[in-house]
Amino acid sequence: MSHPDSRDVPPTLDHHDYESALHHLQIELVGLQREVIRQGRKLLLIFEGRDAAGKDGSIKRIVEHLSPREVRVVALGKPSDREQTQWYFQRFAPHLPAAGEIVLFNRSWYNRAGVEPVMGYCSKAECRNFLASAPVFERMLVESGIELYKFYLDISRQEQARRLESRRKDPLKQWKISPVDAAAQKHWRDYSRARDRMLLATHQAHSPWLLLRADDKRQARLNLIRELLRRAHGSKLKADPRVLRPFQNALIEGRWLAP
């Protein structure tokens, strides 16, 4: 089944409606954090997705009004030479949440299922080994009491081209231009295949992938936060299934992500 056409997608929100909706969700996020602190819960949110899919922006809106002492955004650089010889997850371990903390990973160990194999930064065996280990590792975290939410943001090839182009013109986004980004379009299909393999291998009941169609940034952000609040805070909010689906639903209903 091909990528659903635009009729499936909810209409774009105007600025005012978006801000208003976001405002209400952020109030609920503040409430969520208060509960996390009070009950000593541990939340780990992982953000993956294509280049320019909107990870940075989504993370910013989530943490915007949270207490900075109990929320952390982790965006690790490349491993040091010594770290490269260690257990792959070792350098991530110190950043896992303790009681009362919410941690957001802007990219994560899933580099080894995406950019690394596509760009040739790891061997095929290392990628395979990772795909087998990740669900096991995450299961351990979940069983230790960490609540894990994994978001995958996807966009269409045209939309990515448009955004990468606009980066080139936007002086505020200069840092986003890197050789790796340049490869995003060129290796589009490789990234698609890597994504599919990753989702299949690492989606599990205890650590599901939540997929976002992020061509419409506003809808994507709102729905992402809604789903988070529904799952982590028992809110009655519901993500729009045209924007966000758990991986298994997307599977059942045929191909849903950008091909």
Place this chain on the structure above:
Amino acid sequence: MSHPDSRDVPPTLDHHDYESALHHLQIELVGLQREVIRQGRKLLLIFEGRDAAGKDGSIKRIVEHLSPREVRVVALGKPSDREQTQWYFQRFAPHLPAAGEIVLFNRSWYNRAGVEPVMGYCSKAECRNFLASAPVFERMLVESGIELYKFYLDISRQEQARRLESRRKDPLKQWKISPVDAAAQKHWRDYSRARDRMLLATHQAHSPWLLLRADDKRQARLNLIRELLRRAHGSKLKADPRVLRPFQNALIEGRWLAP
């Protein structure tokens, strides 16, 4: 000399002028980061100030468009029981910048010169010891190549009261309400005295304190970023001396901060 009256302060900016000015400064910040990465520089920015003085907001505007992999905001919680017995600076050390990194401390080791002595969380001797050690420690960092900028944001007692009150009504700022905050007004003069002692003891040529009158948030943010760009990026921008002054200038010209 009393607190300067409002005639000294530049007129408030309207929303549009502020956004436009901020936009241009953020473009320069992107340029600064690019240089930091390219040249392997190490920047450490410390943000201190009274409760509700605007630290969180200033930090947000600085990092808003920077590459998240090379900028880190560090807001440490309270030390663990084991950390409490260690060398005071030990738990901060792992967060210092490596080559190419910009690190922003939202509050810092200076807790021991402010909230800790005022609230009785440390002994007088510990505070004294800290005030003697901090300039020595910082000097070492600076001599090792770290570029250190320390910002102190101050507001008037009335403005703080207003902001604390508005927090109580703003559902997005619920987390900001803590028993410690409540003490900010009650212990106003203790905080003023602690601030003065801290500035005197820890202002140095190689790690100066830059003081901000932050009753006007927009002016404070813009001037903070201007001064940072002037010092770290050789930009021609100049902070308005009615809003931001290096500590020694403020001293020479008499009392400048909130009494």
Place this chain on the structure above:
Amino acid sequence: MSHPDSRDVPPTLDHHDYESALHHLQIELVGLQREVIRQGRKLLLIFEGRDAAGKDGSIKRIVEHLSPREVRVVALGKPSDREQTQWYFQRFAPHLPAAGEIVLFNRSWYNRAGVEPVMGYCSKAECRNFLASAPVFERMLVESGIELYKFYLDISRQEQARRLESRRKDPLKQWKISPVDAAAQKHWRDYSRARDRMLLATHQAHSPWLLLRADDKRQARLNLIRELLRRAHGSKLKADPRVLRPFQNALIEGRWLAP
């Protein structure tokens, strides 16, 4: 089947024969380390066992002549208050070996299968959760290239009583006397049960338990090192099966450890 009588155990070595045998094994250990460094291998040795079973002494003989920069003995104290709320394995992770390193854990994460449940320092659920997680965690380490060897040193109740008594008289072993040690005899059967449960739950092909009857310290040490060299260094040495057996062999031949 009852505990095998003394006829099964090899005759005690006299001082000279022991020293001579140890000397030759230590030379091979030096050779092993050279290979580990040269080939970038990663070795993790875990030492568990009853109080006074001889863990400290065995570790000392292994590291005695190794290059201290590439071998580490890790004996963690009790977790800090913050660590207690984290993922259980988190505080061990930073100590795992990088390329070229041999790490020896003097006690380890297996505290949660021994002293903690017996002394009531963890809940039954935490112990159960640990027993399910440990093999999974270790498997991940092994699959990441860490070579893992787990030694369990056991002694008879009489021998332990004798050693604990001699500690009381030996001014060099004063530190070994702790309330926990005192409980070793009192809770003898609880420790036996905890040990059996642990061995059954966490023995696996990729991370086997190697059991040592350690009533005879010299024989225990020599056989431990022999088995290590055979497994890690391809040496032709063979541990005496009356002293050291892989767990599954001990199982097949009936109860082998102290009841």
Place this chain on the structure above:
Amino acid sequence: MSHPDSRDVPPTLDHHDYESALHHLQIELVGLQREVIRQGRKLLLIFEGRDAAGKDGSIKRIVEHLSPREVRVVALGKPSDREQTQWYFQRFAPHLPAAGEIVLFNRSWYNRAGVEPVMGYCSKAECRNFLASAPVFERMLVESGIELYKFYLDISRQEQARRLESRRKDPLKQWKISPVDAAAQKHWRDYSRARDRMLLATHQAHSPWLLLRADDKRQARLNLIRELLRRAHGSKLKADPRVLRPFQNALIEGRWLAP
């Protein structure tokens, strides 16, 4: 003044007398550790000295009978690429002692005053910067409650040649043979000069250097432990001034170390 002749040195101990003396000192060390734990003291012992001067052996005798959970030997390898760009002391900071701990550094930050400048692993400016920073850094540690003892073990050129030669023949000391060691004889005078500069620059009342003539290993070890016990444990023991002297005494009495 020339190197003192052998008449100055106390007669060599026979094996039995040495073992007996060491035994008694180790009992006192156990007592020291008990006090350190009970009173929450923090001890940091630094061991520096020429290659083959006996650092490893001295450390082994000190920790031999101490509780492994409250004593740590730290022998860091070379820094990772990322660490090389950080504040020089940063990678040492995590290893500093917390309350109740004794930490022994087998080589230390003083690499930057010895092997690094001699072998060209750091620039002259880096070495100079280090020599200026080390006393400042150490003073901070001491003022934070860490008790710091720095031992420098020296041997004569002939004795070093003899020991390096015997390493070549001793299969247990194969790992000690490295290109750096080979340079020890060749760069003898450079090492002497580096040592003198280091001692002058970093000897201070609050963190004195204790010098050991270590040509006689047994005397060196016994005297080192005696001095440690006298200083840290208030014992009545006295180091033999022919073997161990505080740096300032050695200075006053003319050249005392190997030229």
